[in-house]
Amino acid sequence: MQSENRIFDDFVKFINGAAGTLAGVGREAEASARERAKEWIGGLDFVSRDEFEAVKAMAAAARDEADALRARLDRLEGKTTPGAAAKPAVKKAAKPKA
Known part of the structure; x- marks a missing residue:
């Protein structure tokens, strides 16, 4: 056994x-x-996912900065140009959907 x-x-x-x-x-x-x-x-x-995310973040930051500069320019033009409120605002280009 x-x-x-x-x-x-x-x-x-x-x-x-x-x-x-x-x-x-x-x-x-x-x-x-x-x-x-x-x-x-x-x-x-x-590209790797990390590289893609980094570029995506930089593009978002650049877009935010461009929006801030556009708003600042609109404010400055509004102060120096009489009747600036009657002007139509500049439209942003449509963002492509991914």
Whole structure:
């Protein structure tokens, strides 16, 4: 009876070792595929999410600054030009929807 338990224990150890090995191979394959995909995409002149977000934030800041300057210019023109309130306001271009 004791020998049957030993065989069973050895078999379980073998299966656990094989499962661990297969899991490791799977992780290696996934890492390799990710690396190849990054290299391939990097050659296509795509930007990373971080770069996109940085440019998007800079564009928003520039747009805010342009709006502030436009408002300041309108105020200045309103002070120096009589009847400036009768002039139609300059419309902003419509923003493209993404």
